[in-house]
Amino acid sequence: MMVDGNTIEVVEELLYLGSVHSTSGRCYPDVHRRIGLASSAIHSMQRCWRQQRLSLHTKLRFTEPAVYKYYCVGLKHGYFF
Numbered sequence: 001m002m003v004d005g006n007t008i009e010v011v012e013e014l015l016y017l018g019s020v021h022s023t024s025g026r027c028y029p030d031v032h033r034r035i036g037l038a039s040s041a042i043h044s045m046q047r048c049w050r051q052q053r054l055s056l057h058t059k060l061r062f063t064e065p066a067v068y069k070y071y072c073v074g075l076k077h078g079y080f081f
Helices: 028-044 046-050 056-076
Strands: 013-016 019-022
Touching: 019 028, 028 046, 028 056, 046 056
Parallel strands: none
Antiparallel strands: 013 019
16 A cells, blocks of 8 residues: 555554554454453562462552553453443
């Protein structure tokens, strides 16, 4: 595709401002990406969760922001309803 004499590549999916946009218009790629990011954040907190000296309250305070930022954006866009 040409725009003002420049060649533009046509793609199936595009990551723009943290969201995956696809040619189908569906939100599933973005939902799967966010679930993967949240899962990765939880996995990276395993060392924290194994600490016996930390209370459950403290562990949740560490984990919440790591996962919440991915989940919250999904709620904002209505993906999880």
